[in-house]
Amino acid sequence: MALVLGLAAPAFAKEAPAPKAPAAAKTAAEASQKCIDCHSEAEPGDKSAAGKSVLLDPAKHAKSLHGSGKAACVDCHADEGMRKYPHKSPKPAQCESCHAKAVKEYATTIHGMARAEGRMVAATCSDCHGTHDIKATSDDAAKTSRANLEATCGACHGNEKIIKEGKIPGGNVSALYHDSIHGRLLGGTTKAKDKVPVCTDCHGTHDMRPKRDPESAVSRANVPETCGTCHGKVKKVWAGSQHGKLRANNVLQAPGCTDCHGTHTIADPKTPKWQVGVIKECGGCHTEFIKTYRDTYHGQVTDLGFARMATCASCHGAHEVLPKSNPMSKVSEQRILATCQACHPKANANFVKFQPHANKHKKESGLILYYTTLFMQLLLAGVFAFFGLHTILWLYRSLAEMKAKRARPTRESEKH
């Protein structure tokens, strides 16, 4: 077959008669047939002056949305002279004449804005939708279907070379997403496969705005709403928490979903690794409390990577976190005993007077604790200072004595 085509190709280049201009009355399919006749017989190696392959797979094209008769070649390749043969290399296909609304929307997306700034690495229509093989998003074979979207976005956002050369923000988010709980469920076999978000579920499609844009679905203010689309119950609990209340009062610094869970790295919160890792996220804002937490056995064991000990959320709750003064808080006077008893069933009123965040260097945490710490530190300093000096002097004297002892017999032998 390749041989036949190989023989046929030169003939096609020299002898094919120039197609006549198609009559306006012809259908899109009829109008395209002449183009397809030539382009389907081209060799895989045949290239246009612009260096692109001129080969078209007629079967694939016929199955595409456009090829099934809805659009003619020249509808997209609308440059002057395209209806004649020979013709120049066409400019990139235009979509606007039919998809005006989509093209207008695209201009407001992060991709469209980047292109307008001259950063041509940004995706355009065909990068996401394809070219001669465009299919409806609802079709599993479409580049924009749930099944293929990870690969479609990943073609750029998972390609280290393109990311580096195009200076694409966020890095290899495709790989991160792939290993996230969402990505793993998407690739899995459970029912969740059909429910977990793919790229566009969070970022949008033709409304995919940069996160710095307040209108963006992934802007700081909108993240809880976006995650809440699926995680509605959690969002409601969070909204009632101290963090959620602060957000309701426009305190944007208060953490939303991604501050603790991450974005493309979202992990299964049931894994020990995540449970001990998130402590650092809490500690990122609550810097004083993570320090004092690490002074306790709870904090030390979790620091070593073991999740069996109490983490922040074990005592304070996660999405429902509230200040101690609120009776609904897990650490309020009313509820603290029950909270401790979750791990220490025999805990009593004395037990819960333990200060899990005592600062041993501050008098406010208790004078006995403060002075005990001071005493212990002075004791250590005193003992090591005294015996440090003792040891150094002793070592010096011992070495001097040994040297003298070794020298003595020599002197005695000289006397004889």
Next chain:
Amino acid sequence: MASQVQAGQAAAAESRGAAQKYYERFDRVDRVMHAFLMTTFIGCAITGMPPLFSDEPWAAGLARALGGFEMAALIHRICAGVMIIVWLLHVVRIFGDAIRRTGFLAMVWGPNSMVPQPQDIIDIWLHFKWFVGKGPRPPFDRWTYWEKFDYWAVFWGMAIIGGSGLLLWFPAQFAAFLPGWVFNVATVVHGEEALLAVGFIFTIHFFNGHLRPEKFPMDLVIFTGRIPEHELKDERPAEYRRLVSEGRLESTETTRPTPWTETFGYLVGGTAVILGTLTVIVIVYSVVT
């Protein structure tokens, strides 16, 4: 001339060898207790270091190597339990000896008592003078001031670390009659005192007992229980003179240590010194950085 030197050396070698007399310094119970103390102490130190230095890069690796924190905590508590038993047995033995044989005065006063005495203050002064070359070595008796310090550091340390450790081991039970802040204090005391104990034993005690040039690489007396005559005369002249004048020198004399106890001493003691020194290096590195 050369032959005279050789003959002198041979005589010295002989006096150190077969003809050497040995005196008992530590009896079998002392040695066994020290062995238990040593192994359980190292066990507690190594399993206790990861949580105390949890933010250091080596801590998580060591905790995993020990079989996870649950296993580390189990080893820590087994060692602690044995150490507490040794401590209690020691106290019982000291009081038992006082009641049955020596009387309470000898327990708290005199050359066989571990209680610090005026002579110890004098000895510290004289020892420092010797360090700087302003006098002879003080004539030490059975227990030197640094040995007494070692003893009390460990005695107090075990009471403090053991006590606070028990509080932290059984918080709910102790909270039945103790206020919650006690556990905050216990946490601080347990960690700081442990650091003191580990730092002291693995540097000062090792130097005083084993690593100083006169003893290097190891003083076997705690493993064999026997001190050679020349060492008793040189290092503890006051004890030697006292034993002679009391007429007890003969009864203290014992046999030469068997080779296997010496080998055992070198192996066990050497392992302890290496483990301890490594621990100290890691701690010093962590504290400095």
